Amino acid sequence: MSSLFLRPDLAVVPHTVGDVVVLGGDEARHAATVNRLRVGEHTSVGDGNGLVVSGIVTRVEPKELDVLVEESVLHPEPVPRIVLVQALAKGDRDELAVQTATELGVSAVIPWQAERSVSRWVGAKAVKGVERWSTIVREAAKQSIRPFVPPVGDLVDTAQLLALAEGQRMLVLEPTAEQRLSGLRFDRLGDGSGDEPDTPPILLVVGPEGGISPRELDRLAEAGAQPVRLGDEVLRTSSAGPAALAVLNVALGRW
Template sequence: MASLYLDEGAELAAVAAGDVVRLGGPEARHAVQVARVRLGERISIGDGRGTVVTGPVLESGQGELAIEVAELVREQPATPALVLVQALAKGDRDELAVQAATELGVDRIVPWAAARSVSRWEGAKAEKGRQRWATIAREASKQSIRAWVPEVAAATPTARLPELLAGTRLLVLEPTAERGLAQLELDERPLALLVGPEGGVATEELARLTAAGAEPVRLGPTVLRTSTAGPAAIALLSARLGRW
């Protein structure tokens, strides 16, 4: 079953069963001209802010479509929230992490300008990179038919992370940590998983984070790639928190 999203900022909060929802713009054109959505086919449309409606296509043509709302699901944001603080990485490894983490249910994503990050977002590149990650998160949410699309923050250096994530429990994924994530006692605080770049978290950087209250934790006996560690941790926590 195909799933689509309204344009950013548009909401389905006032929609009820039996209503007709119309979709235009690039999303609808792609559905009609590329995905070949047909009359009568059931599709889902979400607003990325907690509401997903599903129903048969009533109109399809000229880059616009309309469905009749047969089912309506409204979800509250999951608690405690899961935040991925993903270090900028070379190639597409950080983007792979964003995609997988979104499919697995992450609630917020923070691009981390870590000390050992080879990739650098500076000037106009910073907003371009954020928008790229936001697009990846949106497409991954669509594929998963998620009610909520995770927010992607601006690229943030280490010094600003404690302030940005105030009130959140900071967990630094560190292979040498004594405590394992699977055994960590959880509470009601939001959880932020800090994943370093290919070279890992620098020693002075780890010291600065722990001084600010962050907790080093390990996933297991092996060292995972930066593209894999965050999604693996999110999967583990999702099971422990009863999301799955």
């Protein structure tokens, strides 16, 4: 059960030690009826942007819950940011990838309409798709008690993805690549406290079930993206991104 609940405006209400933070709406209902929090238990409330307060529950109602703050921490965002560019996939495989990537600490998610994507987001479906992924990310961040809720960007096509490669380190997961992801070097730049130089994010590109097309691979390489592989196995699109994130977490000293 999650013990982190979200209040987006937490930073603009009293939230220091000794203050009482009121949780309302769906978050309070979830805390009271699903998590069954009771007076005297401890929980945490965050704003999804690094601020997290922890304390003791002093009042529980169906639509409101009071937390007496015992600790208030503003967490810096890890540097460099890791952005998952996840190709749309059939079934719920892309959603599983996004959920697990959030639990593993990804900084942001961008949906990609790849050439071989079976799933197609067109018109209103694209808006609903982003909303669906945003909900998945939000719940996964709460479940894993993350200070940050990764934003989900708008759907991009390959041309728009190529534009994102400029000035950033883009890694494309490709089973036929010669370079192993585990063999790359990454600077461990600390915790984002402000002492580090401006560092571009790492864009991790994951293709759909049928893989990234040769034409797309060529265009991405021309734009400066680097193809990398994990091991000798070919992973599904639902597991490739999370597996790569695990490698990056170790390489960056986060695990």
